[in-house]
Amino acid sequence: MNERGLLIVFSGPSGVGKGTVRREIFNTPDHDFEYSISMTTRKKRAGEVDGVDYFFRTREEFEKIIQNGQMLEYAEYVGNYYGTPLQYVKQTLDEGKDVFLEIEVKGAAQVKEKMPDGVFIFLTPPDLDELRERIVGRSTDSSEIIEKRMKIAQKEIEMMSFYDYAVVNDKVSLTAKRVKDIIAGEHFRVERVIGKYLRMIQEYNQ
């Protein structure tokens, strides 16, 4: 049976460690979904690779893609664009494979409107003091930007109610396992599989 894949939307406040958890998930062999690489106009950080961590593009290039309607979601965040190219997501779901998006909170809200049957997973910090430390640890940010990020993070945590799951990022390996358990379990949600079983009864009685 050729069923459509699950769309997995992994989001959370900036600085919470989404990228680290996502890399941990994809570094272990027991996952069974495809990663959709985001596009951004922000500067590459040390260790990041174009086409692996993000597609790094200029503002001009990014805006052209938006205008052509080729973004599933995008957002401007502290002066930079972040977004998800649409084509890869659609095609992979149609092939029956699950797609994993790691995106910003504003973008996740757009996906929720367009594809509400996705699985929405929110990554939270163990506590807000620790989140502040993580943001400070990124030496590229000024203290003004740090305070701005903290205000945004609190607003974002309050948006958790639009998600299906919330996972705390206390220990990366444990957090990655939680996300994988959630995705494994979601495949068995009744609303996703009931059609198959009702057809089974029909066929038995024919």
Place this chain on the structure above:
Amino acid sequence: MNERGLLIVFSGPSGVGKGTVRREIFNTPDHDFEYSISMTTRKKRAGEVDGVDYFFRTREEFEKIIQNGQMLEYAEYVGNYYGTPLQYVKQTLDEGKDVFLEIEVKGAAQVKEKMPDGVFIFLTPPDLDELRERIVGRSTDSSEIIEKRMKIAQKEIEMMSFYDYAVVNDKVSLTAKRVKDIIAGEHFRVERVIGKYLRMIQEYNQ
């Protein structure tokens, strides 16, 4: 933080293999929930132990417990009572531990009314011909009872829509893993954890 445990309700048509899957789940060390032993008036099958697989009781004893309001759910099924003693379930949830019930479909519907925030997992056969074979394999049943069971099974599968999850029992070890993944993931449902995070923000801003 002393949170209430999850109530896990594991059900499905008679003959589908609920008991086998439940034993597999509890035989592996990586589960973290308590099994609520059901009470029944049906005869002990080979290998079953009183107080381990079921509490085996007479009809008179069972009916007295019902009258005293000490059953979370009960049902009469092909001439026998099956039920869940209430006290153990309440106490264990209050202690913050998860409770696992393996019960009949009629009983699960009663629990759904009383405790709708439980996690309702439905076990299905790979197909109905195989279910028939399994029921026939239990030599205690007459052919009339077998046909009655098959009709009931089809009606029960149609009741799947009242459940949260449906899992196919194709290979016991795999099926047990699916159930454990579902339970692991359910702990992170937003509606179960959001209160904790909103308190975290309040405390940070004090």
